Amino acid sequence: MNRAVARDGxxxxxxxRIGAVGVFFGALLAQCVPALARPRLIVHQIYNAGARSxxxxxxxxxxxxxxxxxxxxxxxxxxxxxxxxxxxxALSLLKELGPxxxxxxxxxxxxxxxxxxxxxxxxxxxxxxxxMMAVDPMQRIIAPRFxxxxxxxxxxxxxxxxxxxxxxxxxxVQLMSVDPGAFWSQMQGAVELNDVQExxxxxxxxxxxxxxxxxYEGYHSEPTAAGVGLATTRTVVTSSVLTLLLxxxxxxxxx
Amino acid sequence: MRPNxxxxxxxxxxVLLGFAALLFLTTQLPGSGARLGGPQGYVVTAxxxxxxxxxxxxxxxxxxxxxxxxxxxxxxxxxxxAVVTLEIEDRYSQIPDDSDASIQTAGLLGGKYxxxxxxxxxxxxxxxxxxxxxxSAIVLESLVNKFFANFASGRDSKEAPQDAQGETP
Numbered sequence: 001m002n003r004a005v006a007r008d009g010x011x012x013x014x015x016x017r018i019g020a021v022g023v024f025f026g027a028l029l030a031q032c033v034p035a036l037a038r039p040r041l042i043v044h045q046i047y048n049a050g051a052r053s054x055x056x057x058x059x060x061x062x063x064x065x066x067x068x069x070x071x072x073x074x075x076x077x078x079x080x081x082x083x084x085x086x087x088x089x090a091l092s093l094l095k096e097l098g099p100x101x102x103x104x105x106x107x108x109x110x111x112x113x114x115x116x117x118x119x120x121x122x123x124x125x126x127x128x129x130x131x132m133m134a135v136d137p138m139q140r141i142i143a144p145r146f147x148x149x150x151x152x153x154x155x156x157x158x159x160x161x162x163x164x165x166x167x168x169x170x171x172x173v174q175l176m177s178v179d180p181g182a183f184w185s186q187m188q189g190a191v192e193l194n195d196v197q198e199x200x201x202x203x204x205x206x207x208x209x210x211x212x213x214x215x216y217e218g219y220h221s222e223p224t225a226a227g228v229g230l231a232t233t234r235t236v237v238t239s240s241v242l243t244l245l246l247x248x249x250x251x252x253x254x255x
Numbered sequence: 256m257r258p259n260x261x262x263x264x265x266x267x268x269x270v271l272l273g274f275a276a277l278l279f280l281t282t283q284l285p286g287s288g289a290r291l292g293g294p295q296g297y298v299v300t301a302x303x304x305x306x307x308x309x310x311x312x313x314x315x316x317x318x319x320x321x322x323x324x325x326x327x328x329x330x331x332x333x334x335x336x337a338v339v340t341l342e343i344e345d346r347y348s349q350i351p352d353d354s355d356a357s358i359q360t361a362g363l364l365g366g367k368y369x370x371x372x373x374x375x376x377x378x379x380x381x382x383x384x385x386x387x388x389x390x391s392a393i394v395l396e397s398l399v400n401k402f403f404a405n406f407a408s409g410r411d412s413k414e415a416p417q418d419a420q421g422e423t424p
Contacts, residue, residue: 155269
């Protein structure tokens with residue numbers, strides 16, 4: 001299939017690829033409901049995609065929060081409103097940095113492993129063997145991995161946000177001596193449930209997009225060592241670009 | 256079965272952690288959400304003509320020291336005044352009951368807060384008491400409007416006699 005795409009021109013190739021992803025997405029969604037009948041498989045994938053990404057997400061969250069604390073303090077200090085640091089950190093984490101950075105990390109940490117795993121199954125004819133045994137690989141392999149990613153992503157983003165806030169508080173309050181009461185109360189005064197909701201919807205969309213790209217690239221990778229490598233690279237590139245593109249569209253829609 | 260068990264426990268922990276984080280974000284961050292813990296205090300009310308953009312959660316200060324927060328803002332439909340509920344921490348229990356409350360702004364662009372000016376009474380504020388003397392928020396726009404209105408009327412009154420003299424002959 002990818003070979004056929006390569007023969008097309010650039011524009012038609014791109015269109016075909018988008019169309020193929022769309023068709024694949026439809027088929028995947030149709031298989032998601034029967035896949036729910038095997039929750040163990042999904043739990044396994046939540047563990048793979050979510051629990052194993054936890055350390056890297058938390059570490060990055062602390063550092064992103066700390067940088068926000070430093071930069072925000074430096075900027076707000078010029079206007080004499082350091083107290084607004086809590087608001088600045090909370091809103092930028094909730095609405096932008098949390099979902100986007102977590103999605104990029106997710107694409108690099110979980111997306112690649114999904115793609116290479118499925119790609120290797122394809123290369124070693126495991127998927128074909130399943131089909132010969134009348135087991136639908138979409139239902140047994142692809143859908144649980146996709147669902148696991150979709151479920152894990154919002155949870156990862158929430159953890160990232162909390163840890164990031166902790167990092168911002170660490171730098172702002174402990175290091176730069178912003179008043180802790182002002183830090184929290186201004187934050188609570190300015191953040192609304194809508195902001196949390198916006199971040200949550202973004203994380204759901206990014207989770208769907210990144211998981212879809214990962215399983216699609218794996219499922220359609222060329223059954224060679226080089227093909228699996230190429231598919232893994234494409235997963236990271238496509239997921240990252242798609243995340244930032246969707247982020248712009250969603251932000252524009254929410255404003 | 257053994258590795259499966261560890262895996263499921265790990266997943267359970269992860270999901271629990273994720274939901275705890277979500278719960279924290281939805282309840283603790285927005286000012287309207289329910290608050291867990293925090294210092295308990297006693298509640299007094301103050302009535303203002305205009306509270307500006309005072310919000311629940313804004314600080315209450317005395318001599319610049321934070322002594323509590325704005326717990327709630329209501330509206331009294333009989334005399335069209337804003338009823339602000341102030342939650343003051345228990346350790347600041349000796350505030351004279353003839354103290355005044357004014358709504359002030361932190362810095363030029365900062366948020367509004369309630370400043371308490373201590374009075375001289377021997378009796379203290381207690382739960383449920385009302386602060387009688389209040390000063391409303393200074394709304395910058397109305398101040399600017401007033402200034403320009405005065406400025407314009409001052410210029411008019413100077414120009415008016417000249418016009419009158421010019422036209423009468």
